[in-house]
Amino acid sequence: MANPTKIPTKQKAPAGKARRRRGISPWVPNQHGAWAMLISPAVLGLIAGLVAWVRSDGSALSLLVFLAVLVAWFFGYFAFFAFGLAVKARNPQRRARYLRPVYVYGAVSLAGIAVALLAQPQLLWWALPFAPLVIVAVGETVAGRSRSTLSGVSTTIASALLYPALVGVGSGSGAGSVGVVAWTGMLFLAAYFSGTIPFVKSMIRERNNPRYLTGSIIYHVLAVLFVLGLVLLAPVGWAAGVLMVATALLALFRAVYVPVASRGGADWNARRLGMAEVPVLLVACAGVLATLL
Incomplete structure (x- = not known):
């Protein structure tokens, strides 16, 4: 016979539903298809850059620049991903939660850019091809079209640009000399x-x-x-x-x-x-x- 005094326990919701209620984590990008686009040009560029560094008998400082550029790239993307979530958020509390990694990752990315430019000022020339692509991607996100073809193409081209940029780091040359x-x-x-x-x-x-x-x-x-x-x-x-x-x-x-x-x-x-x-x-x-x- 069932105990009438027993207090019913609250059943736990399935993990998937619990995650949906909490929302997507802004700290870890969940767009798995983007990881190949994010990582492949970085790895290929690093290898090509190191080959150029060896062939040009580059300085040890270039090794620090490699690290700084990669930090700026990856943390910049993490900040962009969190920014996209913040733009779409309708709840002010959730928007504030999404903005925290934007500030943290954005600061780390800017620090990487600053270190790279201090060590190799000629890297500033890469802002010319990168900046319009970033503006397009951010503009599409603000307009609520973060998954648009235009946004995707702009980010993939920006990712591909990392390849010659890292070659330039290794050879110590600017965008026009890689x-x-x-x-x-x-x-x-x-x-x-x-x-x-x-x-x-x-x-x-x-x-x-x-x-x-x-x-x-x-x-x-x-x-x-x-x-x-x-x-x-x-x-x-x-x-x-x-x-x-x-x-x-x-x-x-x-x-x-x-x-x-x-x-x-x-x-x-x-x-x-x-x-x-x-x-x-x-x-x-x-x-x-x-x-x-």
Whole structure:
């Protein structure tokens, strides 16, 4: 017989529901697809920058600049992510909670920028290509379009710019003196990562929009021609050229095959999409690294 005096205990809500009630953590970006775009150019740029540093017999101070630039980049992105949450927040208390990491991460990023500029003042020239891209991304976020194609493309191009910037750190040169090969690597990365935006949108947010799928396929066809032109005009070497063109062709294939297969009933969820992108990303990274040979 049940005890009538027993006080019923409050059941715990499932962890997923509890997290939704608390909201997204502003301290850790949850856009998993952005991590590849965030990390890959940084790692590739660091490797290329260190190669340039060794070849130019650079000073030990450049090693500190590498660290400062990477700190500025990553913490700047963390601040931007939290800022996007703060803009969308309707609750003043939640907005205040989201703004705390903006201030903390923003201060760390600015400190990294200050250290880098004090050590290598010529890095200030990189503000010319970076600033418009940052303004576009912030403007889209303030306008409530943080997931727009324009915002995504601006951030991917900014990420790709990190590659020649780090090469410049290693060689001790400004934006205009990093060399054709470094800029070719940047343009290739920008073209590849920009293509992932319409592809993913054609699978998720614009899944039922045939015009968006058509636009994605057209972009990837043009990207193949663009990359082919790059490797023919720039002295990247045959290995890098083959790998870069292979990346563009693989990206075109998945931009056509995956949406068609999905509409035919295949289960292409976000996790599977991410896993399928890994081989393409590895070929792209190998193509950039091959330019260093």
